[in-house]
Amino acid sequence: MIMFAKIGLGVVGAVALTGAYTFREGVMRVDVDEYRGGGDHVHMWMPAAAIPMVMQFVPDRYLQKAGHDAREWMPVARVAAHELGKLPDSTLLEVKDGEQHVLISTVNGAIRIDVTDPQETVHVVCPLATIEDVTDEIANIRSGA
Amino acid sequence: MIRMPKLFNRFNHTSLVLAAALLVSPLAGYAQTASHSDRWLHVRVISSDAKGETVCVNVPLELAEKILPTINKNQLHGGKVTIDKFDANGVDFRALLDAVRSSKDGEFVTVNGKDGEDVRVAKQGGFLLVHVTDGSGHIGHHHMNKDGDDKKDESANKESGKPNVSHVEVKIPLSVVDAMFSAGKDEIDLVAGLRMLSTQGDTELVSVKDEENTVRVWVDSKNTNGPDGGTR
Numbered sequence: 001m002i003m004f005a006k007i008g009l010g011v012v013g014a015v016a017l018t019g020a021y022t023f024r025e026g027v028m029r030v031d032v033d034e035y036r037g038g039g040d041h042v043h044m045w046m047p048a049a050a051i052p053m054v055m056q057f058v059p060d061r062y063l064q065k066a067g068h069d070a071r072e073w074m075p076v077a078r079v080a081a082h083e084l085g086k087l088p089d090s091t092l093l094e095v096k097d098g099e100q101h102v103l104i105s106t107v108n109g110a111i112r113i114d115v116t117d118p119q120e121t122v123h124v125v126c127p128l129a130t131i132e133d134v135t136d137e138i139a140n141i142r143s144g145a
Numbered sequence: 146m147i148r149m150p151k152l153f154n155r156f157n158h159t160s161l162v163l164a165a166a167l168l169v170s171p172l173a174g175y176a177q178t179a180s181h182s183d184r185w186l187h188v189r190v191i192s193s194d195a196k197g198e199t200v201c202v203n204v205p206l207e208l209a210e211k212i213l214p215t216i217n218k219n220q221l222h223g224g225k226v227t228i229d230k231f232d233a234n235g236v237d238f239r240a241l242l243d244a245v246r247s248s249k250d251g252e253f254v255t256v257n258g259k260d261g262e263d264v265r266v267a268k269q270g271g272f273l274l275v276h277v278t279d280g281s282g283h284i285g286h287h288h289m290n291k292d293g294d295d296k297k298d299e300s301a302n303k304e305s306g307k308p309n310v311s312h313v314e315v316k317i318p319l320s321v322v323d324a325m326f327s328a329g330k331d332e333i334d335l336v337a338g339l340r341m342l343s344t345q346g347d348t349e350l351v352s353v354k355d356e357e358n359t360v361r362v363w364v365d366s367k368n369t370n371g372p373d374g375g376t377r
Contacts, residue, residue, distance in 0.1 A: 091370065096199045
């Protein structure tokens with residue numbers, strides 16, 4: 001009985017550890033709602049910690065191509081993610097035009113993009129550490145490391 | 146078999162301690178960043194049209210300093226803009242800058258136009274000040290015509306029947322201008338300019354007001370661009 005209890009405690013500890021790691025890394029979230037007839041509704045939540053892991057399964061040639069296509073902007077994205085991660089929660093850009101509203105901000109170590117329009121709304125949240133990890137990963141693959 | 150429970154026990158403790166540490170670590174990171182006293186460049190554009198369009202941009206100068214050198218596109222390389230043909234109508238801009246720097250405070254250029262165009266360029270307290278008032282109604286609508294010349298569109302003001310008065314104020318620390326022109330010939334060092342700008346106090350750099358738009362560009366230590374976020 002004690003054995004089972006300890007195994008159970010071990011499992012709970014492992015789950016807590018995984019949960020804490022996921023919480024720390026944050027969640028990548030994409031919500032797109034188109035309000036026209038037959039419009040798309042995309043709602044995706046993914047633990048940010050899973051993204052670098054998933055990238056391990058992507059064939060190198062695709063990552064090399066992505067790295068090549070975005071080679072000019074990869075260092076920019078990496079540095080921007082690193083530096084933005086140092087900031088307190090801040091609004092970087094806000095545009096209001098009638099019923100249209102665009103907001104780019106940093107919240108809890110993530111970049112947040114909110115676009116509100118009568119035709120559609122888009123909300124994207126991506127942890128900055130994930131952007132840094134992904135750009136590092138792509139850069140490593142490009143350099144053959 | 147006897148050691149297994151001890152191993153589990155150790156794993157339990159380790160995992161719970163690690164979980165607690167991971168939970169707390171973002172808060173520790175936030176505590177560090179919250180006290181960060183960066184300098185921020187703010188841009189605010191408020192349009193007085195029916196929609197009331199507003200644009201607010203807040204950029205930490207340090208972020209811009211770090212990002213600019215990573216951009217290598219067109220004329221921008223390593224945080225410096227290369228100017229192939231700096232057309233200053235024969236004026237040696239660097240010599241002019243040296244002359245302004247070494248001169249005493251005062252007003253260098255004053256133009257009072259017949260159509261209500263007033264231009265004033267002055268040096269005061271280490272700042273280069275440019276003040277332009279355009280009451281001729283010729284403001285704001287610059288278009289390239291089919292011959293490629295910059296042409297002002299006066300039709301909007303003719304239609305409305307009232308003159309569109311524009312006020313432009315530019316206040317640039319001379320040290321920032323110096324830093325920007327400290328690079329080689331035909332180069333403007335944006336990073337050096339930003340670095341110098343970050344050492345300045347709260348400063349309103351550009352202010353443009355006309356019938357349609359209000360534009361402000363300023364630097365302070367706040368990360369907000371609200372009504373209370375400006376220097377005035």
